[in-house]
Amino acid sequence: MSTGHKKQQKSSLPTRIAPTGGNAKESGINKKSELTIRGAELDDIAQLVELENASFESDRLSQRRLLHWLKATDSHRVFMVATHNDILLGYGLVIMRKGTRLARLYSIAVSSHAQGLGVGKKLLLALEEKTLEQDKLFMRLEVATNNTGAIKLYESLGYRTFGTYANYYQGSIDALRMQKPIRQSLSLQTLPAYPWYKQTTEFTCGPSALMMAMANLNNELDMSQSLELDIWRQATTIFMTSGHGGCHPIGLALAAHQRGYSVTAYVNTRAPLFIDGVRSEHKKYIMQAVDRQFLQQAKAQGIKIIYSDPDVNALQKGLAKGAAVISLISTYQLDGKKIPHWVTVTHIDEDCLYLHDPDPDDLHPQPMDCQHIPIAREDFYSMSAFGKSKLRTALLISK
Structure with a gap:
């Protein structure tokens, strides 16, 4: 629903993999040399800047940005270096996706x-x-299609x-998107092909999730934006706590039904939705009227409403039979804000639910960062509860 902007974050770059080159013999280092892999420290900054400038011709991380990641907490990143006799030979930086089991290789560079010497692999x-160790289950990265050496390495490691x-x-080079389940008990995840759409307003996550x-x-x-706005006009609650109204689950169900889809709606309350944080009595009155209208129309159209928490097992069975699922979540675990937000559930297995999020933020601006986001089943239960009333709602959609 995203009635307001998500918390502003610092922007990110594509996965940055330094090109290969150089000769280890020139430095007297050989395969028998003892390498140390350890966490990056503030005292490494001078050598990190030197390696960064030597490794990348453009989009270099500045000293300020490197210091930012050095000072960041372990829950936000993993930053490690490879050294030999106190000489820095390489570094790697991973960024965590808050509220999810997903991490992303952000940058890796090895000295020429x-x-x-296998420094990159180590x-x-x-x-x-x-x-x-940070409870992330999946690592993602991008790699240029012409970087055959890096692709071969990643494939050999299970990506x-x-x-x-x-x-x-740069140079109009395509990128492969790669992923690895880094917990060895997980089998390799075959991600289903699933369309993704970026919402064009801050309040149309519901239509965007439904369109996907x-x-x-x-x-x-x-x-299209035309369809996105049409669905919003059909499904909006008119008001929210501030700004434009988001979308009511029954309103979205009606929009899907009108377009020829069969819908089962799960809602764990019979009370009017989304009015907990609304102070204006006038706004509450209008939202209650809209709620009644949606329920009356749903009854007339024969839309099935199940008044209980969405049953993840039932949703999983629906997906297995070819249905589609959208769910309301609270964005608190993702951005620290308690905003209702619609997402599309693309897959469910014994460990995770996988989400398409239509609303990229500044730290995760790439479409791949918003696709098939793995959320542990136990984490999803708390994420899918919104507001003081712990509203949980989802739609099961089929042809």
Whole structure:
């Protein structure tokens, strides 16, 4: 629903992988040399800046940004370096996706003096181990399609391609999107193909989530701003605590039904929705009237409403039978704000629910950061409760 902007975050870059080159023999380092992999420290800043400038021709991390990540807490990042005799030979930086089990390789660079010594592989394995300690289950990255050496390394370590980006890197070079389940008890996740749409206003997450679900059932559906706004006008609650009204689950169910889809709505209360934080009696009155109208129309259209918490097992069975699911969540675990927000559930397994989020934030601006976001089943239960009343609602949509 995202009635307000998400908390502003610092922007991110594509996964930055330094090009290979150089010769380890020039520095006297060989495969028998003892390498140390450890957490990055403030005293490393001078060598980090030197390695950064030597490794990348553009989009370099400044000393200020490197210091930012050095000072960040472990819950926000994993920052490690490889050294030999106190000489920094490489670094790797992973960023955590708050509120999820997802981490992203942000940058990795190896000195030209250490090429061919397996420093990159050792760094990446150490990064995965530390990332796993932060309860993250999946690591993602992007890699240029012409970087065959890096692709071969990632594939050898268990990363699998699940998509591409056209013209992603400088020089119009495409990128592969890769992911690895870093907890070894998880089998390799085969992510389903699922359309993604970026909402064009701060208050149309509901229509955007519904469009993704409908497009997954009908690949001829045109996910456009025109449709996004049409659905919002049909499903809006008129008011929220501030700004434009978000979308009512029964309003979204009616919008889907009108377009030829069968919908089962789960709502765990019979009370009017979203009025807990509304102070104006006039706004409450209007929202209650809208709530009654939606319920009357749903009854007339024969839309099934189940007044209970959304049953994840039932939703999982629905997905397995080819249905689509959208769910309301609270964004608190993602951005620290208690905002109702609609997402599309793309897959459910024994460990996680996977979400398409239509609203990228500044720290995760890339579409891949908003697709198939893994949320542990136990975490989703708390994430899917909104407001003092602990509203839980989801829609199961089928052809």
